[in-house]
Amino acid sequence: MREIIVGIDLGTTNSEVAVVRDGRVEVIAISEGERILPSMVGLADDGALLVGEAARNQYVLRPERTVRSIKRRMGEATHVALGDKNYSPQEISALILRRLKQIAEGHLGQPVNKAVITVPAYFSDAQRQATREAGEIAGLEVVRIINEPTAAALAYESGHQGARKALVYDLGGGTFDVSVVNLEGDVVEVLASHGNNHLGGDDFDQRIVDFALDHIEAQNGIEVVQAVRHSAIAMARLQRAAEAAKIALSDRPYAMLAEEYLLQHQGEPVHLAVELARADYEAMIAPYIAETLDATHIALAGAHLTVSDIDEILLVGGATRTPLVARRLEETLGMAPRGELNPDLCVAMGAAIQAGVISGEQIASVLVDVTPYTFGTAAISFLDGEEYPYCFVPLIRKNTPIPVTKSEVFYTAYDGQARIDVGVFQGEDRDALNNIEIGMFTIDGLRADAPSGSRIVTSFSLDLDGILHVTTREKETGLERSITITIANALARLETDQLDAARERVRALFGEDSEGEGDSTDLRRHRVEALALVEKAERLLQTASAEDGEDLVNGIEAVRDALDQNDEMLKMTMGSLADLLYYLEA
Numbered sequence: 001m002r003e004i005i006v007g008i009d010l011g012t013t014n015s016e017v018a019v020v021r022d023g024r025v026e027v028i029a030i031s032e033g034e035r036i037l038p039s040m041v042g043l044a045d046d047g048a049l050l051v052g053e054a055a056r057n058q059y060v061l062r063p064e065r066t067v068r069s070i071k072r073r074m075g076e077a078t079h080v081a082l083g084d085k086n087y088s089p090q091e092i093s094a095l096i097l098r099r100l101k102q103i104a105e106g107h108l109g110q111p112v113n114k115a116v117i118t119v120p121a122y123f124s125d126a127q128r129q130a131t132r133e134a135g136e137i138a139g140l141e142v143v144r145i146i147n148e149p150t151a152a153a154l155a156y157e158s159g160h161q162g163a164r165k166a167l168v169y170d171l172g173g174g175t176f177d178v179s180v181v182n183l184e185g186d187v188v189e190v191l192a193s194h195g196n197n198h199l200g201g202d203d204f205d206q207r208i209v210d211f212a213l214d215h216i217e218a219q220n221g222i223e224v225v226q227a228v229r230h231s232a233i234a235m236a237r238l239q240r241a242a243e244a245a246k247i248a249l250s251d252r253p254y255a256m257l258a259e260e261y262l263l264q265h266q267g268e269p270v271h272l273a274v275e276l277a278r279a280d281y282e283a284m285i286a287p288y289i290a291e292t293l294d295a296t297h298i299a300l301a302g303a304h305l306t307v308s309d310i311d312e313i314l315l316v317g318g319a320t321r322t323p324l325v326a327r328r329l330e331e332t333l334g335m336a337p338r339g340e341l342n343p344d345l346c347v348a349m350g351a352a353i354q355a356g357v358i359s360g361e362q363i364a365s366v367l368v369d370v371t372p373y374t375f376g377t378a379a380i381s382f383l384d385g386e387e388y389p390y391c392f393v394p395l396i397r398k399n400t401p402i403p404v405t406k407s408e409v410f411y412t413a414y415d416g417q418a419r420i421d422v423g424v425f426q427g428e429d430r431d432a433l434n435n436i437e438i439g440m441f442t443i444d445g446l447r448a449d450a451p452s453g454s455r456i457v458t459s460f461s462l463d464l465d466g467i468l469h470v471t472t473r474e475k476e477t478g479l480e481r482s483i484t485i486t487i488a489n490a491l492a493r494l495e496t497d498q499l500d501a502a503r504e505r506v507r508a509l510f511g512e513d514s515e516g517e518g519d520s521t522d523l524r525r526h527r528v529e530a531l532a533l534v535e536k537a538e539r540l541l542q543t544a545s546a547e548d549g550e551d552l553v554n555g556i557e558a559v560r561d562a563l564d565q566n567d568e569m570l571k572m573t574m575g576s577l578a579d580l581l582y583y584l585e586a
């Protein structure tokens with residue numbers, strides 16, 4: 001049996017482990033359907049060690065028994081408390097690495113003793129050494145430490161088209177780094193790097209939490225908002241809702257922040273229900289993105305290069321799924337960034353590729369299938385300073401991995417507008433009429449009394465069979481029309497008979513069922529879990545105090561209502577009920 005070397009992305013917020021087997025790169029599942037391990041370690045009240053999601057769940061309630069973001073302390077001669085003992089940063093990191101090692105061993109069915117581990121390009125020798133020690137404590141020989149941007153460039157196969165220079169833009173949960181790299185084949189050299197290790201998607205969540213608190217204050221007054229701020233459970237629920245809204249806004253123009261029975265204040269329930277528009281959210285986070293662009297220019301200057309020397313921009317880190325990131329990068333640097341790989345996983349994939357190169361594996365491409373065309377619709381806007389009715393508005397941009405769904409909001413042009421013609425175009429030209437019209441439909445019967453500027457949400461979904469589904473919906477009334485179009489040659493690199501293989505690969509890479517069955521099986525599985533959770537809550541209800549009982553009944557009802565809704569809603573309500581159970585049991 002060939003000795004396996006795994007690749008590990010030991011991140012500030014999250015960690016992943018990947019491996020190359022039979023030439024294919026595989027990110028190993030931590031639990032069913034989940035390949036990301038939160039980089040958190042905790043001790044339960046009974047002294048049991050918690051690593052990952054369990055530690056993350058405990059953090060809100062027992063921060064003193066939980067350690068997060070230990071990567072920020074690596075290389076310091078310091079100790080952190082966990083329960084009544086102190087541990088070095090290496091020891092805490094080793095607990096995360098040991099869990100990843102166990103997961104890999106369970107998955108591969110053989111011992112795993114060697115790893116390639118990634119670190120930020122700016123890590124000092126002491127920080128690299130500490131990472132190596134963490135590996136050793138965990139029982140892993142660290143055969144190589146590689147830079148995170150190097151790993152990302154390997155996964156994106158950037159150097160395979162000859163010598164190139166790339167910008168690796170990495171925006172994670174709590175850190176931001178940008179690196180300028182020189183690539184040739186599998187050889188990657190980091191020329192310069194800059195960043196802020198206290199900037200990331202968590203700040204975006206915080207802005208949304210602030211928005212929700214402002215709304216609660218406006219609706220209920222200062223006393224109520226102070227009570228919310230003092231309730232760990234209410235704040236945890238807001239935090240969770242904020243992150244879910246942020247993620248929804250990456251694909252949709254609106255997201256709802258809805259938390260029923262957030263709190264009981266002087267006998268009165270406090271509910272939250274407020275909609276957040278993507279445009280308003282983008283205004284909140286624009287200063288953060290501006291800071292990342294400044295850092296990008298500093299990194300370029302550090303490498304003695306200008307934008308025109310850069311061949312491509314690679315996106316890394318979960319928060320780069322925020323559409324404003326790609327948009328601002330394109331506006332500022334004049335180049336659309338590449339984002340075909342799952343940005344949470346590409347560093348681990350690159351570490352596994354490096355490990356595969358060291359152990360002499362032949363490695364197949366990890367690049368996934370993307371649409372070679374841009375699809376969009378037409379709307380009235382300004383083209384070269386003139387108002388023009390057929391400005392092209394792209395919804396799905398070329399090189400987006402498929403399957404994909406994206407939606408945008410449009411506005412009616414005049415009072416009482418009864419119908420809208422929705423054109424569907426394929427192409428790149430800013431004038432939709434210069435692109436190929438691949439479909440057209442009409443939504444009529446809009447409200448006669450609707451003022452101009454009424455909101456119309458149009459959604460494009462493209463699947464791996466090349467079926468484009470376009471739906472247009474009047475936001476206020478829910479009036480909806482749709483069209484389905486078959487796109488010829490919808491896959492960039494594939495013949496039709498290769499579709500099955502492509503589907504398999506995408507499925508393997510993302511752990512998803514591309515035919516939508518995944519959704520229904522996920523939903524089925526979540527329903528079973530939800531019923532088990534409800535049963536447990538009902539048991540607890542029998543011994544709970546009146547106040548806790550009320551919270552439990554609300555939580556149970558929310559999960560029961562969600563059983564008939566979508567998976568996202570179900571997961572959200574289950575999360576809140578699980579938090580409550582955890583709190584009550586603790």
Ligand code: AMP
Nearest residue numbers: 014172173201202247250317318319321
């Ligand atoms: P990472 O540290 O790379 O795992 O990135 C984690 C961050 O990415 C967290 O702040 C997540 O909330 C954020 N994130 C994950 N998915 C999305 C998404 N679809 N849109 C925006 N942010 C996301």
